[in-house]
Amino acid sequence: GEDVEQSLFLSVREGDSSVINCTYTDSSSTYLYWYKQEPGAGLQLLTYIFSNMDMKQDQRLTVLLNKKDKHLSLRIADTQTGDSAIYFCAEMRGNAGKSTFGDGTTLTVKP
Amino acid sequence: DTAVSQTPKYLVTQMGNDKSIKCEQNLGHDTMYWYKQDSKKFLKIMFSYNNKELIINETVPNRFSPKSPDKAHLNLHINSLELGDSAVYFCASSQVGVIATNTGELFFGEGSRLTVL
Numbered sequence: 035g036e037d038v039e040q041s042l043f044l045s046v047r048e049g050d051s052s053v054i055n056c057t058y059t060d061s062s063s064t065y066l067y068w069y070k071q072e073p074g075a076g077l078q079l080l081t082y083i084f085s086n087m088d089m090k091q092d093q094r095l096t097v098l099l100n101k102k103d104k105h106l107s108l109r110i111a112d113t114q115t116g117d118s119a120i121y122f123c124a125e126m127r128g129n130a131g132k133s134t135f136g137d138g139t140t141l142t143v144k145p
Numbered sequence: 146d147t148a149v150s151q152t153p154k155y156l157v158t159q160m161g162n163d164k165s166i167k168c169e170q171n172l173g174h175d176t177m178y179w180y181k182q183d184s185k186k187f188l189k190i191m192f193s194y195n196n197k198e199l200i201i202n203e204t205v206p207n208r209f210s211p212k213s214p215d216k217a218h219l220n221l222h223i224n225s226l227e228l229g230d231s232a233v234y235f236c237a238s239s240q241v242g243v244i245a246t247n248t249g250e251l252f253f254g255e256g257s258r259l260t261v262l
Contacts, residue, residue: 076235076237079250132190
């Protein structure tokens with residue numbers, strides 16, 4: 035996506051931590067999201083963060099938001115083979131309902 | 146009980162044909178969307194309807210026409226199909242607005258894979 039950028043590929047070993055990074059351009063974004071897409075399936079929301087937060091933790095997932103640098107990251111602790119998927123960063127502006135997606139990061143977890 | 150369901154899941158057709166993809170959501174959401182995912186997995190919004198009214202219409206050829214008979218349904222009709230229309234089309238829904246509990250989360254269907262020969 036032209037307003038949301040993320041690297042396309044990441045490969046890690048099982049048990050390691052994965053960090054997927056995303057940058058966005060619109061400072062008026064209200065919500066930022068991480069969606070997960072498994073092969074042959076639709077996207078599912080993994081986690082989200084409101085723009086006035088710096089960090090959100092949910093079990094193995096940690097989301098960090100640096101609003102000054104417009105940088106969002108997703109850390110997956112103790113990455114498992116089942117975490118192999120495409121991870122999309124997305125941002126929503128205001129209440130218009132339009133979410134802009136990054137191009138997705140394909141995470142490959144090697145045993 | 147599927148929240149966002151779209152049919153058909155697979156569609157193979159010849160260039161020049163007209164085809165439709167249907168989508169229904171049972172979540173009571175007020176907004177529905179069509180996204181296109183190309184062969185590189187890039188996801189682009191095409192249309193969005195809020196309570197049957199078109200609110201987002203990205204740069205999409207006129208051959209694509211969405212129709213929303215009611216807020217639970219959003220169908221996509223494509224005329225004169227071209228090779229470049231081959232993609233996976235995702236329907237999604239969300240609840241938007243100023244209510245504090247709305248996070249704008251999108252609920253996606255499983256996708257409809259269109260192959261134009």
